Amino acid sequence: MTSPILIIGIGNPSRGDDALGPLMIERLETLNLAGVELLTDFQLQVEYALDLQGRRRVIFVDAAVNGPEPFSFEPVGPEQDTSYSSHELSPAAVLHTCEKLYGPPPEARILAIRGYRFDLGAPPSPAALANLDAACRRLLAEIA
Amino acid sequence: MSFDLETAEHPENLRRVAIEPLSRVEGHGKVTLLLDADNHVRQARLHIVEFRGFEKFVQGRPYWEIPVMVQRLCGICPVSHHLAACKALDQVVGATRVTPTADKLRRLMHYGQILQSHALHFFHLASPDLLFGFDSDLGKRNIVGLIAEYPDLARQGVLLRKYGQEVIRVTAGKRVHGTGSVPGGVNKNLSREERDALLKDAYQIIAWSRDAVHLVQRLFEQNLALYNEFGSFRAHSLNLVRADGAMDLYHGGLRARTADGKTLFDHVDYNNYWDHIYEEVKPWSYMKFPYFREIGPDEGWYRVGPLTRVSQCDFIPTPLADKERQAFLAYDGGRPAAATLGTHWARMIEMLHSAEMIKDLLHDDDVLGDDLMVTGERQGRGVGVIEAPRGTLIHHYRVDDNDQVIRANLIVSTTHNNQAMNEAIRAVARKHLDGHELTEGLLNHIEVAIRAFDPCLSCATHAMGKMPLRVELIDVEGREVDRLTRSGDGTCA
Numbered sequence: 001m002t003s004p005i006l007i008i009g010i011g012n013p014s015r016g017d018d019a020l021g022p023l024m025i026e027r028l029e030t031l032n033l034a035g036v037e038l039l040t041d042f043q044l045q046v047e048y049a050l051d052l053q054g055r056r057r058v059i060f061v062d063a064a065v066n067g068p069e070p071f072s073f074e075p076v077g078p079e080q081d082t083s084y085s086s087h088e089l090s091p092a093a094v095l096h097t098c099e100k101l102y103g104p105p106p107e108a109r110i111l112a113i114r115g116y117r118f119d120l121g122a123p124p125s126p127a128a129l130a131n132l133d134a135a136c137r138r139l140l141a142e143i144a
Numbered sequence: 145m146s147f148d149l150e151t152a153e154h155p156e157n158l159r160r161v162a163i164e165p166l167s168r169v170e171g172h173g174k175v176t177l178l179l180d181a182d183n184h185v186r187q188a189r190l191h192i193v194e195f196r197g198f199e200k201f202v203q204g205r206p207y208w209e210i211p212v213m214v215q216r217l218c219g220i221c222p223v224s225h226h227l228a229a230c231k232a233l234d235q236v237v238g239a240t241r242v243t244p245t246a247d248k249l250r251r252l253m254h255y256g257q258i259l260q261s262h263a264l265h266f267f268h269l270a271s272p273d274l275l276f277g278f279d280s281d282l283g284k285r286n287i288v289g290l291i292a293e294y295p296d297l298a299r300q301g302v303l304l305r306k307y308g309q310e311v312i313r314v315t316a317g318k319r320v321h322g323t324g325s326v327p328g329g330v331n332k333n334l335s336r337e338e339r340d341a342l343l344k345d346a347y348q349i350i351a352w353s354r355d356a357v358h359l360v361q362r363l364f365e366q367n368l369a370l371y372n373e374f375g376s377f378r379a380h381s382l383n384l385v386r387a388d389g390a391m392d393l394y395h396g397g398l399r400a401r402t403a404d405g406k407t408l409f410d411h412v413d414y415n416n417y418w419d420h421i422y423e424e425v426k427p428w429s430y431m432k433f434p435y436f437r438e439i440g441p442d443e444g445w446y447r448v449g450p451l452t453r454v455s456q457c458d459f460i461p462t463p464l465a466d467k468e469r470q471a472f473l474a475y476d477g478g479r480p481a482a483a484t485l486g487t488h489w490a491r492m493i494e495m496l497h498s499a500e501m502i503k504d505l506l507h508d509d510d511v512l513g514d515d516l517m518v519t520g521e522r523q524g525r526g527v528g529v530i531e532a533p534r535g536t537l538i539h540h541y542r543v544d545d546n547d548q549v550i551r552a553n554l555i556v557s558t559t560h561n562n563q564a565m566n567e568a569i570r571a572v573a574r575k576h577l578d579g580h581e582l583t584e585g586l587l588n589h590i591e592v593a594i595r596a597f598d599p600c601l602s603c604a605t606h607a608m609g610k611m612p613l614r615v616e617l618i619d620v621e622g623r624e625v626d627r628l629t630r631s632g633d634g635t636c637a
Contacts (some may be wrong), residue, residue: 013321014201014216041320042222046268046287047306080288093287100291101299121201 004036005143006106011063012042016122017115020063020132023124024113027136035144044089049098055106059139060091063128064112070131071113073138078105104126109142111135149570152178152187155525168530175569175590183580185573190566191431199552207233207543212323214539217554218600223257223312224532226325228539231395231528234326235415236543238520245513246329251394252505253315253324254530255498258393259349260308261533262450262495265598266356267301270488271591274363279585296333297359300352307342311502314338329517333495339506346503350464353496359470360489364480372476373575375484375568375593378403380436380446381456381561382421384531387411389458391497395529399448400436401456408438413603414529417538423555433562445563448535455481462504464550465497484568487596532557534598558599568593 007028009021025040039051044060052058064072076101079092089097091110098105113135115128124132155178178187198217202210211229215222227250271610272285275294283289291298311320316322317332324330364371380403384396397411400420409420423432424441455473460466474479474491482485503593505511522523528539535557542551558565572593577586 002156012216014213027242042216044304045264045305047309049302050306080286089287097287097291097302100288101295101302120198 001057002054002122003035005028005036006051006055006058007036007038007061007139007143008044008048008051008058009038009061010043011040014121016117016119017063017124017128018118019124020113020115020128020135021061023129023132024061024111024136027132028139031140033143044091046089046094046097047093048089048094049101052066052095052098052105053102057143058108059111059142060108061111061113061135061139063115063118065115065118067112067114069114070134071111071138073109073135073142074113076108076110111139149185149188149573150566155187168272171411174595177577182576185578188566188573190562190569196239199554202266202549202552205549206547207236207541208327208547208548210541210549211325211327212321214554215321217556220600221257221261221532221534222320223253223316223322224530224537225539226316226322227254227394228528228530228532228537229541230325230327231530232526232541233528233543234537235526235528236523236541237327238522239328239518240520242329242518243513243515244510245333245515246325246517248505248508248510249315249330249333250325252334252502252511253312253322254394254503255313255505256308256315258308258533259353259495259498259502260305261311261598262498263301263304263308265533266360266488266491266495267297267304269598270595271297271301272596273588274360274485274488278429278589279583282588285588298356298496302627304349306350307345307496311342326517328519330495331516333513334511339511343503343506346499346506347625350496350499350503353492353499354464354468357489357492357496361471361475361491364475364485364489368476370483372479372483374589375596376482377480377484377564377567377571379564379567380408380439380444381452382436382446382448382536383453383456384414384529384536385411385457386461390461391453391457391459392461393453393494393498395530398529398536401454402439408436414538415527417527417529417540421555423559429558431562434560435563442602446560447564448557449487450490450494450533450535451481451484452535453531454493460493460497462497462500464595465493466498467494468496484571484593484596491598532636534558534600535560556600558597561597561599565594565597565599567598 009025011018011021013019013022022040025038028038076091076095078096080096091108095105095108113131116125174191176189177185180186202213205213210233211226214225214229217225268287272287272290275291276285287298291392312322313319314334316324324332380400382398382400384392385399386396398414398417399410400408403409412420420437421434422437423434425432433445435441436446454469460469472493480489525542530537537557538555540553541549544550569590572589578588580586
């Protein structure tokens, strides 16, 4: 049975604060949340449109190179994205793909956690991990 | 060695146009063009970031961590790095021959990776250019336009990609960051339920893959002169082949042929790749330029990938794909098989081959077996070579007595194709850009040529706030006179 809530952590665990998305998923996995499916990947692609089907809510968790600290948590809707030459799609583009191929997508939000350094092999920065703590609390309150 | 249009004689007198995707982490690809006062192209270069930093990163790590770590090289083909590393480290743990179950499960994983990667590239990255035109409306030339005008095709692309991902999930254990392959073998087999679930859709996947081959053929038929010419050039070739000359994307010996079809070397043990392949450094690029030692740096560069593999193997060991290979090689006197855009046709033939291989492997009860691992006499060095979606991938490690990696050398497909991609953009610059004013449509011609190689321009990272493309026109005194920006959402201004 499809879980009503899907949380997708986006990022590369080996590139400093880019790991914030996958780290969020690791934390949530330890909690065994009912009705919540957790996924993680380096980036989004078209097949994620299939994962959105039959959900009530989807939350994309990603590191942010700029924007508010410690995080932003904003709704996102389907939107045409023409950056097709890239190997990655934005959350809005995945929602749009889902809408066009399979019907109305679920309600969606982006949890964008502010990061600061993205060097290959670097561990997450202390400041970003503090932002992750705050974002995790917000997320758990949201899905409680 | 400097090639035609590689280095202008008096660059100080020329305008510089940079096609530069910007990223907060690592550069993706960048093309620079130097134009004279009449917009004639005097220099064209493609620069791509390489993975030298990652080679340093894995040094000092225990060897058994490497198959998981190297997946973080690339979010696009992590399985290829996973398997190439395991093949190299098989040698380190003395597993000169893994069990039939391990071999077939790794192959299944690999063909799942080829299938999903080729499907993504063709259906969602390349086909909008091919179906709508290279300089068609930018707002239409994308996946959304594809969904609007070719919804069934777009759905097939999604489902092909998803099927390949599912093959990876059941063989690697996870959708991403899988651990299925380990030095010496694999750590899980397939359950009957997993096998049966995949088999249920295998024949549909084969049918859609064959349709995709025929779609590319129709595209060639509709615009044969352009497709045969666009970005094309003569090149030597490198690929793996099976002992009997068959296409084998997982394992084999190295075959190199010259541009005029003569065999340079064949069935070479890839442990000795260094005897035949050397990497040249050029001051204007971070990425090295590999070449055949037998020919030398001036003329020894070569091409890898689907076009090379399909045209240089003796046959494809699955019936439908081999039939399509023969048709491809015979079409129009063989010109598409030497054309840059012929890469799309070859790529779809490989997708069909992968679909057939997946079906055959799922019917083989060895994938359900329990004999997963072997070990042998410990070695200090290992080389693993695999045909990744984009071409030959080499992993080479040295491991000390404390099990730590002390040296790593990776030659990825995009590096092998470095000079070849430069030749492609120069061919396009000469034919389509020379003497013309800069427009988005013309610049896209450059991208179409690069995209045929499906280079791994996307590093394995992602975050909000990226700006994928900026083009600047700078006059001889360094002043910016024009700018074209493609923002993160794809809009141009």
